[in-house]
Amino acid sequence: MPELPEVETVRRGLAPVMEGAVITRVEQRRADLRAPFPAGFAKRLTGRRIVGLGRRAKYLTAALDDGTVLVMHLGMSGSFRIETDGTGEMVGNPYHKRSKLRAHDHVVFHLSSGARVIFNDPRRFGVMDLVPASELPASRHFRAVGIEPLGNELDGAKLASLFAGRRAPLKSALMDQRLIAGLGNIYVCEALWRARLSPDRPAGSLATKRGGPTVGAKRLAEAIREVLEAAIAAGGSSLRDHIRTNGELGDFQHAFAVYDREGEPCLRNDRGIIRRKVHAGRSTFYCPVCQR
């Protein structure tokens, strides 16, 4: 399910019930997701207070009061839901009423507020790991992760320097988490359309001979920022799996210009018909007329 906007939406949904709460009990309902849970997972979390809930790339990070960080990833199909029995101090609205666990509910965090936070992941591509905070940057999850697209680093010049000399298609370079972290298939397609750039153009073509940014590089940096911010404001995109922690859907799928619109007209010109092609095994949607 999740690219940066969906993960950020989930973070914002979970933060009010998780930050400051103590984990009173953890139900780990199977031995592994894609990888085994870390040894003593439930035990090491029990009794810990969650100091803060953050996001890096497509990962959620819950900092605990003993200096450990709970690292979580939603994979393709992961989601969290918050349930409450209505007692205790609850922030926000229509949380799920407490009910029976469902298929693919793999982890249940019971919190001191009375809420429980449930991780569900049918395909089990998600990640749950425990890492000492001091080792987080060098951990296998983050050591090779690139810049945050919503931070101050991303601009045309940075894009040009990241892409200089690369012959891979722009589509693939933008999908590469080692360069820019957090973009996935949907938002890469949408950002390229907004920047009027072809997904097939070599990534290195966004750098001038001297390595500076082309006009296209500047447009692309701006487009990435804009599309991510708009998607977060809409609560992310709900296609199959993404739901917010209160059970509501995101809205940004209604704002797609190209993603999953093969055969439909381009929103920017009459002659363009959205095409689909495959880059490195992933569908790319684009307008062959206005994206060059």
Added chain:
DNA sequence: AAGCGAACCTGGCTGC
């Protein structure tokens, strides 16, 4: 080194 395809899993949809 960089780039690509396959693998990891389940579920939903399409077409026969």
Added chain:
DNA sequence: TGCAGCCAGGTTCGCT
């Protein structure tokens, strides 16, 4: 209705 085949928002491994 049933079933095979294809596709899905991510990451990682292994081969060129």
